Amino acid sequence: MKILVLLLVLTASYPLRGQVQFVQRLEFETKWDQDDFIILTRADGVVAFRMASEDAFNRERVLQYFTADFQLRSGGMKKLAVESLYNLLGFDLDGDLLYVLFQKGESPSGDKYISEINLSTGDVRDIPLKVILGMELQEFFVLNKQVILMGNLDYRPVIQLFDTSTQRVYTIQGMYEKDAHIMQMRKAPEFDGFDVLMSRKDRFKNNTVSILSFDTEGNKLKEVVIDHLNDTDAVIVEGLLSPSYSYTQALIGPYGKRRRNNYQGMFYTRINEFGEYSSQLYDLQDFENFYNYLPERPRKRRLRALERAIEKGKDTPIRNSLSTREVIAEGGNYLVYNDHYVSSSRRYFPRDGMYINNFYRINPMVGNLGGYNGYYSPLWTNPYLRSGQVANQFKYLSAQLILLNENGDILWDNAISLDNAERTNPGKFGEISFDGENLYFMYLDELEIKLSKLKNGEVIFENEPFELELIHEHERIRETQESSLGLIWWYDNYYLLSGKQRIRFQKEDGSEDQREVYFLSKVKVEDIN
Numbered sequence: 447m448k449i450l451v452l453l454l455v456l457t458a459s460y461p462l463r464g465q466v467q468f469v470q471r472l473e474f475e476t477k478w479d480q481d482d483f484i485i486l487t488r489a490d491g492v493v494a495f496r497m498a499s500e501d502a503f504n505r506e507r508v509l510q511y512f513t514a515d516f517q518l519r520s521g522g523m524k525k526l527a528v529e530s531l532y533n534l535l536g537f538d539l540d541g542d543l544l545y546v547l548f549q550k551g552e553s554p555s556g557d558k559y560i561s562e563i564n565l566s567t568g569d570v571r572d573i574p575l576k577v578i579l580g581m582e583l584q585e586f587f588v589l590n591k592q593v594i595l596m597g598n599l600d601y602r603p604v605i606q607l608f609d610t611s612t613q614r615v616y617t618i619q620g621m622y623e624k625d626a627h628i629m630q631m632r633k634a635p636e637f638d639g640f641d642v643l644m645s646r647k648d649r650f651k652n653n654t655v656s657i658l659s660f661d662t663e664g665n666k667l668k669e670v671v672i673d674h675l676n677d678t679d680a681v682i683v684e685g686l687l688s689p690s691y692s693y694t695q696a697l698i699g700p701y702g703k704r705r706r707n708n709y710q711g712m713f714y715t716r717i718n719e720f721g722e723y724s725s726q727l728y729d730l731q732d733f734e735n736f737y738n739y740l741p742e743r744p745r746k747r748r749l750r751a752l753e754r755a756i757e758k759g760k761d762t763p764i765r766n767s768l769s770t771r772e773v774i775a776e777g778g779n780y781l782v783y784n785d786h787y788v789s790s791s792r793r794y795f796p797r798d799g800m801y802i803n804n805f806y807r808i809n810p811m812v813g814n815l816g817g818y819n820g821y822y823s824p825l826w827t828n829p830y831l832r833s834g835q836v837a838n839q840f841k842y843l844s845a846q847l848i849l850l851n852e853n854g855d856i857l858w859d860n861a862i863s864l865d866n867a868e869r870t871n872p873g874k875f876g877e878i879s880f881d882g883e884n885l886y887f888m889y890l891d892e893l894e895i896k897l898s899k900l901k902n903g904e905v906i907f908e909n910e911p912f913e914l915e916l917i918h919e920h921e922r923i924r925e926t927q928e929s930s931l932g933l934i935w936w937y938d939n940y941y942l943l944s945g946k947q948r949i950r951f952q953k954e955d956g957s958e959d960q961r962e963v964y965f966l967s968k969v970k971v972e973d974i975n
Contacts, residue, residue: 468915470968472518491515536586555580592662616664670721693719699770708763726854739844739863771874784846790839858903877935924948941969
């Protein structure tokens with residue numbers, strides 16, 4: 447009987463064990479206390495870079511960088527000299543060109559320059575930035591060799607364009623307003639420009655949200671003012687713009703009630719090519735599976751309480767915070783990923799804050815910046831943390847996943863439990879792979895990978911743990927630096943895991959040795975059912 451039970455357990459667990467495979471790996475020797483690499487995906491693979499000292503006795507730093515293809519084959523580590531006392535401030539990719547922004551010291555008025563690195567040829571061009579405003583920089587884009595700088599000057603937003611060829615600077619008009627805040631900026635290669643999602647308050651303190659589209663010369667192509675959400679009491683808390691699809695664009699995010707610090711639900715605004723828009727609102731009674739992250743008994747209690755509130759005509763706000771992390775356009779539908787979490791501070795409400803969703807500074811594409819070995823960059827700091835303030839703790843409750851069609855109908859919704867995981871920043875929790883039918887949700891939990899799968903909205907399995915693995919059988923992981931680990935979705939059903947490890951291995955003479963490495967591992971999620 448015991449043997450039969452064991453066979454059943456092994457048979458049941460086999461499909462899950464086979465879901466995650468470590469298929470390729472790239473390593474570079476490093477020191478345990480050196481900075482981690484920032485990793486950016488590109489059309490033919492990845493590029494990674496970091497600041498590093500030449501040796502322990504030399505205070506001068508260099509930029510180390512390498513590229514790798516989709517099989518993690520690399521041409522080796524390269525380095526670039528950096529001017530004395532300059533720190534890495536920002537970065538962006540524009541085709542085969544990597545742009546790295548450096549600033550002298552930590553003051554926003556410090557001198558700045560850009561290094562333009564051609565990743566195909568290795569050619570480098572340094573470009574001084576001498577005539578830009580001394581703003582607290584929030585965003586750094588490059589599109590068709592035009593630099594787009596967004597920041598905060600005297601508590602007001604400002605956007606400047608810098609032509610890398612002519613070094614001409616142009617300041618976007620209509621941004622520098624007292625009660626204006628930039629919620630998101632999006633590069634829009636589909637029309638060779640960029641979108642700005644902006645929140646403004648009029649003299650009556652009424653809030654409006656505008657979507658402004660500009661080309662790389664600073665010309666305003668379109669402005670759409672979202673001044674209502676089909677409910678005079680509804681206000682946009684934050685929003686995420688999708689790319690244009692068939693001349694249609696979507697703005698999606700959480701909404702609340704005017705003069706109340708709560709989250710009421712989610713809105714979907716569809717914008718056509720003429721700037722006309724229509725909005726739909728969703729609250730808890732529209733999301734049938736919102737509480738699926740809870741165990742059975744508390745889930746039933748929440749549902750009964752919700753039913754009673756609806757019957758009595760009471761308001762049904764969403765407890766705690768809801769933040770839209772990602773919108774994936776797939777065949778005319780929109781997959782929406784929201785994080786549902788709790789802040790340790792009762793004063794935490796990311797309303798009307800400059801760049802409230804922190805897309806750049808706590809972006810999963812640049813790895814776990816919370817563990818960046820103390821390296822400081824103003825663009826990457828938590829915007830809710832002020833000098834002398836105790837850092838907030840954020841407890842993540844669930845990942846809320848919703849599939850909408852272009853008309854705003856909910857095709858399905860579901861929730862994945864995040865096991866009350868605690869983080870020190872309110873950034874995006876997990877990474878999604880979605881093909882229109884199969885959805886994989888992956889995240890790091892200390893030294894394990896956790897994986898969940900949904901198929902057509904139904905949970906197939908949830909939070910299955912997988913240990914970190916090596917490629918070669920004769921090697922063993924002796925230690926992994928947890929704070930260095932980063933995980934991003936790469937392409938198709940592949941993810942990219944990175945970080946520092948100490949590897950124990952056997953030399954050719956049979957003796958044992960150890961090496962310290964920074965690694966990239968290509969992780970495949972395979973559907974074998």
